[in-house]
Amino acid sequence: MIYEWKYEGEQQRLLKNFLREQGISKKLLAKIKYHGGTIWLNGEERNVLAHMQKGDHVKILIPDEGEHETTVPVYIPIEILYEDQHFLIVNKPSGVASIPSRQHPHLSMANRVKGYYKTQNYVDQVIHIVTRLDRDTTGAMLFAKSGYVHSQMDKMIRNKTIDKMYTAVLSSPGSLEEVHGVIDAPIGRTDDSIITRMVREGGKEALTEYWIKEKYQEGIVASVKLHTGRTHQIRVHFTHMGAPLLGDDLYGGTLDPVMQRQALHCTKLSFVDPFTEKLVTVEAPFPEDFKEWIIKQEKQGGRDSE
Structure with missing residues (x-):
């Protein structure tokens, strides 16, 4: 997936430091470098030691994640409340755990979302749960569609900006x-x-x-x-x-x-999308x-x- 930023700082700075501020970890930089990703600065492919000036445009391509073979897809329909390229929010029913367990490896929401990703032929099929719910609690449940998006949402949880x-x-x-x-x-x-x-x-x-x-x-x-x-x-x-x-x-x-x-x-999930800076508000209707x-x-x- 491709992500883009514009540098608005007054001082010259290393691209590496700028990307770190955007939540791009050393591990993710290594993945970009060695597993098919790309970093562009003003349209030219560059490495992270390049220097940036005010107004520079940065674009990165993060390689596809593929899937975790241990999460078995289950093709039970899910009720989608919201979806875009970064997020999936579903209305979780009662009696379904958020993640697989040793006793029930195929009966969780993670399994159901994996089945949905399979039917949609998404290139990223690793399941990233941002907000878990207890087995018998219903309602809005947030998934990130990549590890990078997940890391951004974890930061928002720590900062208490997901309502x-x-x-x-x-x-x-x-x-x-x-x-x-x-x-x-x-x-x-x-x-x-x-x-x-x-x-x-x-x-x-x-x-x-x-x-x-x-x-x-x-x-x-x-x-x-x-x-x-x-x-x-x-x-x-x-x-x-x-x-x-x-x-x-x-x-x-x-x-x-x-x-x-x-x-x-x-009942409701609300947050500012860290990529578009637009408010996302989703309400889950009451269960029966x-x-x-x-x-x-x-x-x-x-x-x-x-």
Whole structure:
């Protein structure tokens, strides 16, 4: 894939240093040099020791990645919310892991996206997951279409410039007394499990912001924004507040005949495309169990008057 920049600096500088600032690592430079890539400066092929002046135009060709043979393609249709040459955003269903596991090597979203890449005959078929979701969490899931794009998005995650919004159904109000609030409580592993997490002293910093949207007799609908990315963060934080997610039996949520999994959906992804500088905003429609549960609440008496 080809990427282009214009140098706007006032001082002369090495092309190598400029490319490093664009996120081109030494490893990627070696790949460009030895595996079929090219670097152009003002239309002429050059090496990274060339000097740049203000207004110079840089273009690089990054070699095709091919594929990882260990990721098996599965030809199950995916719901595409957004796609361009750099990104793929899909609406992940419930019951599907983000990545393959030893027990289920062929049943993940990575396998499904690999199958999609195969049917499209894309030259780059390595799967780069930017935002993972738990197996039973639904909604918008972001993939990068190359390792270089992935590295740019990882930088944005570290800088907290990818905005993710979730919708959660809470099984009780717990101690959530305000319509809007922030849960600031450290999260660490529980002592008796490698899977579950809990709020505990000495855990990693975790910050969750929420807005109560609707109150029903059997649950509360909340919008949630993560300011950190701890494992099970939303589930753990609301359990800590006495308001576990509906259907989340791992963390004490009330079981429901309609919601047969934790009621959590990644509703929106938003970020500024680092290559075009345009805002990308994608919304994922509610899955059927969310819609069915809300319809059921409306039929049973509607919103709580409190």
